[in-house]
Amino acid sequence: xxxxxxxxxxxxxxxxxxxPMSIESRPDEQRSVATIHAAxxxxxxxxxxxxxxxxxxxxTGHNERLIARAxxxxxxxxxxxxxxxxxxxxxxxxxxxxxxxxxASGCCRVRSSGAG
Numbered sequence: 572x573x574x575x576x577x578x579x580x581x582x583x584x585x586x587x588x589x590x591p592m593s594i595e596s597r598p599d600e601q602r603s604v605a606t607i608h609a610a611x612x613x614x615x616x617x618x619x620x621x622x623x624x625x626x627x628x629x630x631t632g633h634n635e636r637l638i639a640r641a642x643x644x645x646x647x648x649x650x651x652x653x654x655x656x657x658x659x660x661x662x663x664x665x666x667x668x669x670x671x672x673x674x675a676s677g678c679c680r681v682r683s684s685g686a687g
Contacts, residue, residue: 572614582653586617593624593634600637607641611652621657 573584587610592603607618624634635656642649 577617577653577655580653582617583614585615586619586655587615589618589620589634589638590624592637593630594626597626600640603637604641604644607638608645611641611645611647616652618652618654620654623658 574581575584576582587607589607592598592606597603598606610618618638620634620638622632622635625631626633635654638654642652642654
C-alpha cells in the first residue's frame with residue numbers, strides 16, 4: 572500500500588473511518604471489532620475517530636473505546652497503527668462548545684480501554 576506522512580509518522584494511504592460503527596444503524600460490537608481487525612489485517616495503519624462519534628447521550632468516546640478494544644484484541648502489533656482522534660465537537664447545555672476536551676482525553680479513553 573502506498574504510504575503517506577503525517578508529521579514524522581508514515582501511514583497507509585487508505586485509512587478506516589470509525590464513525591459508522593458508533594452512530595445510527597451501527598453494527599453490534601463484535602461485527603465492528605471484526606471489521607477493524609480485517610482492515611488492520613490487510614494493512615490499514617490509520618484509523619479515524621472522535622469523541623463525538625456516538626449515538627446516545629452518555630456515550631461520549633464510544634468510538635474511541637471501541638477502537639481501543641479492537642486494537643487490544645488484534646493479533647498484530649497495535650504500535651504500528653495511528654489512531655487519529657478529534658475533539659471539541661460536543662455542545663454543552665447552553666449550546667456552546669464543551670471545553671472539557673483536551674489533547675489527553677481521547678488518548679486516555681484509548682489507553683484505558685486496553686490499547687497502547
